[in-house]
Amino acid sequence: MKIVLIEDENLLSTTLAKAFEQVADIEVVGRSDKASEAPDMCRRLQPDIVVMDVFTNDGSGIDYTARIKRDFPAIKVLVMTGVEDDRLVQAAEEAGADMFFWKNTSLEELTEFIRYAQKSYRVFPSLNSDNHKKPSFSDLDLRIVTLLAQGKSAREIAAELYLGYGTVRIHISHLYATTGLKSRAQLVAYALRAGLIRLE
16 A cells, blocks of 8 residues: 655654554655645555645645545545544544544554555544543633734734733743644644634
8 A cells, every 4th residue: 555644743754654664565655744745746656545644834634635535536535633622523524534543543553544444444533522622722812823823923912912922922832732733834724724713
């Protein structure tokens, strides 16, 4: 089975690729940290499976999952994330993903998921599980994320909300820690996908 791996954490991507090298019937034919490159990789490399991170360096893996399933319906897409939010499971399923798993899944389980996907099984975590609660955002958190989505800097947000610059930085750091995300783009994409904010 030929696999394309879309994962923005270089260490995890490298670890998965090396681990798959030890599996006789799996070959990683391409890797990228950008979901936007996945459709072209599917066209050029013709993989059997795409393993897609939800949040990549250039946006939402779920959006590109929908594009892959539209343009290459025979390719199976397995979506993964470290953000344990049931809304992402639902969004991935609605986008046409074949499977969804959390990043703490063992390599053995992931290998089995890949084989199940090849047999056209669909596997998704149970929604509303006590083990996967949604991150909580305060009203101030949502106002800050909305302003981040508008392209404002932390200093501009502080001025607009009449807060100290340090206070805004602390809130942003807390949002990263709460969601497990690592960048402004990922945070904004998560909030938009989850319906927490809207852009006018």
